[in-house]
Amino acid sequence: MxxxxxxxxxxxxxxxxxxxxxxxxxxxxxxxxxxxxxxxxxxxxxxxxxxxxxxxxxxxxxxxxxxxxxxxxxxxxxxxxxxxxxxxxxxxxxxxxxxxxxxxxxxxxxxxxxxxxxxxxxxxxxxxxxxxxxxxxxxxxxxxxxxxxxxxxxxxxxxxxxxxxxxxxxxxxxxxxxxxxxxxxxxxxxxxxxxxxxxxxxxxxxxxxxxxxxxxxxxxxxxxxxxxxxxxxxxxxxxxxxxxxxxxxxxxxQNERVRILSVITALFLPPTLITSFYGMNFDVFPTTHWNMGLGLAAGLMVSSVIGVLILLKIKNWL
Missing domain, CATH: 3.30.460.20 (CorA soluble domain-like)
Incomplete structure (x- = not known):
């Protein structure tokens, strides 16, 4: 134009x-x-x-x-x-x-x-x-x-x-x-x-x-x-x-999300360790035939989660 x-x-x-x-x-x-x-x-x-x-x-x-x-x-x-x-x-x-x-x-x-x-x-x-x-x-x-x-x-x-x-x-x-x-x-x-x-x-x-x-x-x-x-x-x-x-x-x-995932991992790591320990397939194993064995394992897992939560609170990481 x-x-x-x-x-x-x-x-x-x-x-x-x-x-x-x-x-x-x-x-x-x-x-x-x-x-x-x-x-x-x-x-x-x-x-x-x-x-x-x-x-x-x-x-x-x-x-x-x-x-x-x-x-x-x-x-x-x-x-x-x-x-x-x-x-x-x-x-x-x-x-x-x-x-x-x-x-x-x-x-x-x-x-x-x-x-x-x-x-x-x-x-x-x-x-x-x-x-x-x-x-x-x-x-x-x-x-x-x-x-x-x-x-x-x-x-x-x-x-x-x-x-x-x-x-x-x-x-x-x-x-x-x-x-x-x-x-x-x-x-x-x-x-x-x-x-x-x-x-x-x-x-x-x-x-x-x-x-x-x-x-x-x-x-x-x-x-x-x-x-x-x-x-x-x-x-x-x-x-x-x-x-x-x-x-x-x-x-x-992103750091906040990674922190949440890290806390979840820390909470479930001890119960996973306990579960792995009691999941070993040996013929001779302590508490294998004990009626209170399941309760003891569950109690240990719950206690470990509570313990980790208390530790995180003390460290002010939550």
């Missing part, structure tokens, strides 16, 4: 149906068709394929061609089937327009067009649209981080609550924490990618007339990214602590 927007000064609006694509200040290609790629390529842009965007070589992620910046970041988003993943998004920026290429749906690309009038960068130039979009992306990453923190609070509360969690609760907690760890990994990758892009874009636009007026906007966004990276480190440590606490609770439950 191809989405094109024109600047209204303070915000963005979809390009009129009768307008030329060249009038757009932002062209967003989402899983584009060949015809859509061809129409943008005809305007002088090199549209990378998904394979090109996934290439990890630095020369493919950040480069300049004829004054046009090509910058690729890895951002969390949603696939058409509803699954969430971190995939590359390419930003193509020059003095005429901003072109974005993506094969999944990060939420800022859907919300920025209607919220562009609230952007601190404005929409008077492609660079400002780019900085506004980056600001929206960073804000989304901050929202995800905040949501992860709330999930960790709830999960830690269930694991470390006054009421001991059962097996199902602990299993659910481990799965939940694993999902949040994966999500934080995507957030950290997005923050790192956006930071690199801003540094590269700053260097690439240093000679432009507008670079001075946008420097403060870029610097503010980079400070936000750095603060979010610190918060991401904090959340990562919390994830590790919550996993340790969950595994500790699982270990305590």
């Amino acid at each position: 191809l989405y094109a927007y024109v600047s209204t000064g303070a915000g963005l609006s979809p390009i009129p149906s009768d307008a030329e694509l060249t009038s757009a200040i932002w062209i967003d290609l989402y899983r584009p068709l060949d015809s859509q790629v061809a129409s943008v390529t005809a305007m002088g842009y090199e549209i990378p394929t998904l394979a090109d965007m996934e290439e990890i070589e630095i020369s493919n992620r950040l480069y300049t061609d004829n004054g046009t910046l090509y910058m690729t970041a890895v951002l969390p988003g949603q696939l058409p089937d509803g699954e969430h993943a971190a995939m590359p998004v390419t930003f193509i920026l020059n003095q005429q327009r901003l072109v974005t290429v993506r094969h999944h749906a990060p939420r800022p690309f859907e919300t920025f067009s209607v919220r562009a009038d609230r952007s601190s960068a404005g929409c008077s130039s492609p660079e400002r649209v780019f900085l506004g979009l980056v600001e929206e992306i960073v804000g989304r990453l901050a929202d995800i981080s905040e949501a992860v923190g709330k999930v960790l609070d709830a999960t830690a509360g269930r694991v470390l609550g006054v009421q001991a969690p059962d097996d199902d609760d602990l299993k659910t907690a481990l799965v939940t924490i694993g999902h949040q760890a994966e999500l934080m990994g995507r957030v950290r990758m997005g923050l790192l990618s956006m930071d690199r892009i801003l540094v590269y874009q700053a260097a690439g636009s240093a000679q432009r007339a507008e670079s001075g007026s946008t420097r403060s906007l870029r610097a503010a966004t980079q400070r936000d990214i750095q603060a979010l990276e610190v918060h991401a480190d904090f959340l990562t440590s919390r994830i590790g602590m919550t996993i340790d606490a969950t595994m500790g609770m699982i270990g305590l439950q």
Whole structure:
């Protein structure tokens, strides 16, 4: 799909149906068709394929061609089937327009067009649209981080609550924490990618007339990214602590079960020894023909169980 927007000064609006694509200040290609790629390529842009965007070589992620910046970041988003993943998004920026290429749906690309009038960068130039979009992306990453923190609070509360969690609760907690760890990994990758892009874009636009007026906007966004990276480190440590606490609770439950089994074994070991002793098949054996032999054996077994119970109570092992 191809989405094109024109600047209204303070915000963005979809390009009129009768307008030329060249009038757009932002062209967003989402899983584009060949015809859509061809129409943008005809305007002088090199549209990378998904394979090109996934290439990890630095020369493919950040480069300049004829004054046009090509910058690729890895951002969390949603696939058409509803699954969430971190995939590359390419930003193509020059003095005429901003072109974005993506094969999944990060939420800022859907919300920025209607919220562009609230952007601190404005929409008077492609660079400002780019900085506004980056600001929206960073804000989304901050929202995800905040949501992860709330999930960790709830999960830690269930694991470390006054009421001991059962097996199902602990299993659910481990799965939940694993999902949040994966999500934080995507957030950290997005923050790192956006930071690199801003540094590269700053260097690439240093000679432009507008670079001075946008420097403060870029610097503010980079400070936000750095603060979010610190918060991401904090959340990562919390994830590790919550996993340790969950595994500790699982270990305590297992130890409790092993302790119960050990007590049962200790209780029945003396009676088993007595039974084995009296079960020996010898012709000459004391009390073999004694009428009170069965009662004596039963009494010894009961006494041994009581004795073990008393010992365990004295040792405070029960």
